[in-house]
Amino acid sequence: MALVVMKFGGSSVADADKIKLVASKVVAKKNIGNKVIVVVSAPGNTTDDLLKMANKITSNPSAREMDMLLATGEMISISLLAMAIDSMNVKAISMTGSQAGILSDASYTCAKIKKVNPKKIKVWLSKNNIVIVAGFQALNSNGDITTLGRGGSDLTAVAIAAGLDADSCEIYSDVDGVHTTDPRLVKDARKLDYLSYDEMLEMAGSGAQVLQSRSIEVAKKFGVEIHARNTFSENQGTIITSEDKIRRNKMETLLISGIASDKNQVKFTLIDLPDIPGVAAKIFGRLAKIGINVDMIIQSAAINKKNDISFTVNKHEMKKTQIELDEIATELNVSEVLCDENIAKISIIGIGMKSNTGVAAKMFEILSKTGINIEMISTSEIKISCIIDEFDITKAVEELHKGFGLSKRSK
Amino acid sequence: MALVVMKFGGSSVADADKIKLVASKVVAKKNIGNKVIVVVSAPGNTTDDLLKMANKITSNPSAREMDMLLATGEMISISLLAMAIDSMNVKAISMTGSQAGILSDASYTCAKIKKVNPKKIKVWLSKNNIVIVAGFQALNSNGDITTLGRGGSDLTAVAIAAGLDADSCEIYSDVDGVHTTDPRLVKDARKLDYLSYDEMLEMAGSGAQVLQSRSIEVAKKFGVEIHARNTFSENQGTIITSEDKIRRNKMETLLISGIASDKNQVKFTLIDLPDIPGVAAKIFGRLAKIGINVDMIIQSAAINKKNDISFTVNKHEMKKTQIELDEIATELNVSEVLCDENIAKISIIGIGMKSNTGVAAKMFEILSKTGINIEMISTSEIKISCIIDEFDITKAVEELHKGFGLSKRSK
Numbered sequence: 001m002a003l004v005v006m007k008f009g010g011s012s013v014a015d016a017d018k019i020k021l022v023a024s025k026v027v028a029k030k031n032i033g034n035k036v037i038v039v040v041s042a043p044g045n046t047t048d049d050l051l052k053m054a055n056k057i058t059s060n061p062s063a064r065e066m067d068m069l070l071a072t073g074e075m076i077s078i079s080l081l082a083m084a085i086d087s088m089n090v091k092a093i094s095m096t097g098s099q100a101g102i103l104s105d106a107s108y109t110c111a112k113i114k115k116v117n118p119k120k121i122k123v124w125l126s127k128n129n130i131v132i133v134a135g136f137q138a139l140n141s142n143g144d145i146t147t148l149g150r151g152g153s154d155l156t157a158v159a160i161a162a163g164l165d166a167d168s169c170e171i172y173s174d175v176d177g178v179h180t181t182d183p184r185l186v187k188d189a190r191k192l193d194y195l196s197y198d199e200m201l202e203m204a205g206s207g208a209q210v211l212q213s214r215s216i217e218v219a220k221k222f223g224v225e226i227h228a229r230n231t232f233s234e235n236q237g238t239i240i241t242s243e244d245k246i247r248r249n250k251m252e253t254l255l256i257s258g259i260a261s262d263k264n265q266v267k268f269t270l271i272d273l274p275d276i277p278g279v280a281a282k283i284f285g286r287l288a289k290i291g292i293n294v295d296m297i298i299q300s301a302a303i304n305k306k307n308d309i310s311f312t313v314n315k316h317e318m319k320k321t322q323i324e325l326d327e328i329a330t331e332l333n334v335s336e337v338l339c340d341e342n343i344a345k346i347s348i349i350g351i352g353m354k355s356n357t358g359v360a361a362k363m364f365e366i367l368s369k370t371g372i373n374i375e376m377i378s379t380s381e382i383k384i385s386c387i388i389d390e391f392d393i394t395k396a397v398e399e400l401h402k403g404f405g406l407s408k409r410s411k
Numbered sequence: 412m413a414l415v416v417m418k419f420g421g422s423s424v425a426d427a428d429k430i431k432l433v434a435s436k437v438v439a440k441k442n443i444g445n446k447v448i449v450v451v452s453a454p455g456n457t458t459d460d461l462l463k464m465a466n467k468i469t470s471n472p473s474a475r476e477m478d479m480l481l482a483t484g485e486m487i488s489i490s491l492l493a494m495a496i497d498s499m500n501v502k503a504i505s506m507t508g509s510q511a512g513i514l515s516d517a518s519y520t521c522a523k524i525k526k527v528n529p530k531k532i533k534v535w536l537s538k539n540n541i542v543i544v545a546g547f548q549a550l551n552s553n554g555d556i557t558t559l560g561r562g563g564s565d566l567t568a569v570a571i572a573a574g575l576d577a578d579s580c581e582i583y584s585d586v587d588g589v590h591t592t593d594p595r596l597v598k599d600a601r602k603l604d605y606l607s608y609d610e611m612l613e614m615a616g617s618g619a620q621v622l623q624s625r626s627i628e629v630a631k632k633f634g635v636e637i638h639a640r641n642t643f644s645e646n647q648g649t650i651i652t653s654e655d656k657i658r659r660n661k662m663e664t665l666l667i668s669g670i671a672s673d674k675n676q677v678k679f680t681l682i683d684l685p686d687i688p689g690v691a692a693k694i695f696g697r698l699a700k701i702g703i704n705v706d707m708i709i710q711s712a713a714i715n716k717k718n719d720i721s722f723t724v725n726k727h728e729m730k731k732t733q734i735e736l737d738e739i740a741t742e743l744n745v746s747e748v749l750c751d752e753n754i755a756k757i758s759i760i761g762i763g764m765k766s767n768t769g770v771a772a773k774m775f776e777i778l779s780k781t782g783i784n785i786e787m788i789s790t791s792e793i794k795i796s797c798i799i800d801e802f803d804i805t806k807a808v809e810e811l812h813k814g815f816g817l818s819k820r821s822k
Contacts, residue, residue, distance in 0.1 A: 016467035053487070054494060056426075057495045058494050058498035061497075065490040065493040066490070068486060068489065068507075069486070069487060069494075071486070072483035075480070076480060080476075086469070094476055094479050
């Protein structure tokens with residue numbers, strides 16, 4: 001008897017009909033001989049509605065109280081889903097994160113799971129119940145409710161799969177799986193059958209919003225194979241697994257698995273920095289201290305003991321960054337701080353890159369032929385990212401998708 | 412430093428502005444030197460909305476899952492209220508029923524509080540926090556969430572006041588306190604300054620929906636003085652306390668404190684029952700077994716070894732009662748089962764009755780002069796109830812209110 005973890009996102013439990021559909025999928029999974037744990041997010045727009053309520057009270061709500069408030073969303077889904085399964089005469093029991101033994105550290109609104117204590121889940125599974133666990137929420141050591149950040153339900157599912165050594169972990173959403181690029185941007189984007197953890201991580205970090213990054217890290221660490229698939233179809237989705245397994249099984253390998261784009265970036269440039277040791281450390285140390293996540297960094301070669309540094313941050317951290325940079329600039333005697341909002345990041349990702357030279361050159365050539373100017377470049381073992389004009393992003397994605405042979409036609 | 416429990420109902424926390432008003436009332440109470448515990452219900456129509464959601468899933472939802480679902484309503488109020496207080500720079504912390512140590516038996520949807528474990532509440536009070544507790548919900552010994560039935564937040568407030576030996580327990584709603592009769596029915600209904608527990612109990616049981624009956628029983632048992640008052644005014648409300656204290660302090664004593672009406676009743680009559688021992692026990696035993704709460708019972712004197720029994724039940728239990736009675740009637744060879752929906756109960760309540768004769772006679776005389784026919788009569792030490800035609804109820808309330816000198820003018 002296999003143990004299956006199934007996770008359904010908010011769009012899959014947005015109304016009574018969808019909840020009933022999820023119930024029937026879950027029951028079908030049990031009826032073919034599996035033990036089933038279901039993890040669900042809050043229904044549809046519930047989380048946003050709760051955030052709006054809080055904002056009507058105060059623009060700066062206490063983090064602990066925000067978590068208390070947001071945790072209600074998943075409690076609604078789990079109880080309604082349990083009712084729906086129960087009404088099909090199949091035993092089901094709902095559990096809050098706390099009841100399910102999802103234990104976190106004390107950092108509210110983006111807590112980290114420290115441990116899964118699966119005792120209660122196991123008891124109910126052994127009593128032949130479908131166990132329904134509230135995603136996104138946990139309990140800290142003070143007995144307070146915490147939440148795991150955007151997409152935290154994925155993390156709950158993977159952590160439970162790891163903690164109970166589940167045979168599979170299926171993450172359902174309203175798309176068919178992971179695509180070569182965003183199907184809303186490029187019509188002939190192709191669904192990938194397999195993807196390595198690292199590729200998925202790079203894609204998630206580059207703007208593809210299929211799975212939460214931390215959940216992929218945890219899946220990689222504990223070897224949890226994820227099946228990302230569509231709630232509203234029976235099609236096979238995308239299996240996210242280890243690079244080893246992909247190579248061992250000679251699964252489809254592409255030079256490039258995917259192309260991700262991210263318009264949610266802003267570029268800062270500090271002009272004429274003194275070329276002395278410790279300057280970069282000072283700038284990025286100060287930004288880290290106030291919680292700003294810097295993405296790409298480029299430092300030009302020094303000319304006349306001066307150089308320039310450019311870097312990108314998330315758009316919603318622009319103001320905070322600007323204020324801090326103005327202070328730093330005064331201290332370091334920087335001549336100018338430039339800010340460019342009209343940029344976007346385009347990334348190509350693939351484990352095939354490791355053993356193939358010339359991938360970067362090909363990318364630059366395709367962009368150049370399309371008349372797109374590259375402002376910044378950053379590379380990792382399995383990813384190349386370029387900052388370009390925001391205006392060019394769709395064209396860039398299309399051309400790279402075509403150029404690297406990812407279209408449906410090229411399969 | 413006094414310890415005050417303040418309870419606010421759903422209409423007092425129905426939107427952001429009302430929550431802010433409650434926050435300012437709570438903070439004002441703290442600022443004059445009190446320790447404050449606040450108990451809140453779910454905002455406005457939240458509970459009804461959640462019930463509707465469940466009904467879209469199934470007409471017969473599991474009780475455990477219903478409690479999991481309904482408990483979210485109060486979690487929304489407590490977190491929003493904590494945010495509102497916090498934004499006034501006063502320390503506040505929200506607690507679910509479970510976190511606050513409200514422990515119940517295992518009966519879902521109408522659990523009974525077994526114990527209040529005030530440890531955590533005390534810790535936060537000692538740290539100078541306003542402690543905000545979710546009403547209506549508790550934790551059973553399995554670690555499941557339970558709810559306490561309609562009006563259960565009153566019970567939470569009284570149980571906490573008893574468990575922490577609070578100096579006062581203020582129950583806020585959108586009315587000024589307890590009135591001589593429903594002010595929506597009779598314009599010159601008068602607010603009562605004092606009322607004994609027993610009078611309040613009889614009034615609650617007779618259709619006055621000011622406080623939940625069980626909360627009054629608990630208040631009486633533990634000597635918790637309740638102050639029922641209006642969220643939206645600073646006026647003194649109604650103090651509900653012991654008869655002893657009322658008499659000792661020579662507080663206002665009226666012959667009759669209040670007049671309650673209840674249109675939510677239905678009358679059954681069994682005609683020609685065999686006049687043998689055990690018949691009544693059989694009928695009411697069977698009804699009790701299926702959970703039907705019988706209110707008034709009248710048995711006529713036996714004629715020809717046959718007699719009739721009439722009784723009333725709540726309207727929403729009419730169908731269930733009808734089905735059971737049809738079976739009993741066949742077994743007992745009863746000639747007819749009558750059901751009358753067009754009735755109402757009118758009750759006069761007052762501890763003054765104990766030491767005054769002629770109250771019943773006066774009531775019957777007033778009704779008779781008004782041309783109202785009495786179908787059933789039932790009396791207790793401090794209450795007289797009559798079943799009359801539903802059509803006559805408003806007139807009956809008005810005339811009795813006038814006749815017993817309860818109008819504002821008569822004060």
